[in-house]
Amino acid sequence: MIEKIKIATIETKSGTSKTGRGYNMVIIMAEDGRKMSCYIDKELDLKYKKQEKMVDWKPGMEVTVKVDKNGDYLNFELPSKNDLLEDRIIEVEKRLSVIEIAIRHAKKAD
Structure with missing residues (x-):
């Protein structure tokens, strides 16, 4: 980590x-x-x-x-540069999951 x-x-x-x-x-x-x-x-x-x-x-x-x-x-x-890149990708994937959940909730509310 x-x-x-x-x-x-x-x-x-x-x-x-x-x-x-x-x-x-x-x-x-x-x-x-x-x-x-x-x-x-x-x-x-x-x-x-x-x-x-x-x-x-x-x-x-x-x-x-x-x-x-x-x-x-x-x-x-x-x-290493690869370690840093992997860490950034993991962070982006976490944020993407939060965005996807928010979109699903917004669609259900409509």
């Missing part, structure tokens, strides 16, 4: 996975109390370039992210 969130805190952790790969993890605490993270494999993950966009993120900023629940954890990533 694509959301706009306001950042309360943000931190970056670096480490090495069990398989020996280097990674970064960007961890955000949203102002609504939700904690979410973005795992970035330094060697393989295309998200690594996206992390460059996160470097300037500061507490108080509002950012658009794609949030996914993985068990008890929330993960986030920067939405």
Whole structure:
């Protein structure tokens, strides 16, 4: 789900996975109390370039992210153009349903 969130805190952790790969993890605490993270494999993950966009993120900023629940954890990533387009289509379909219902009610009233 694509959301706009306001950042309360943000931190970056670096480490090495069990398989020996280097990674970064960007961890955000949203102002609504939700904690979410973005795992970035330094060697393989295309998200690594996206992390460059996160470097300037500061507490108080509002950012658009794609949030996914993985068990008890929330993960986030920067939405792709396709993600943003899909989200807009879903919103348009919801609005269209409301319009169709209003038209049906208007026809019944006549």
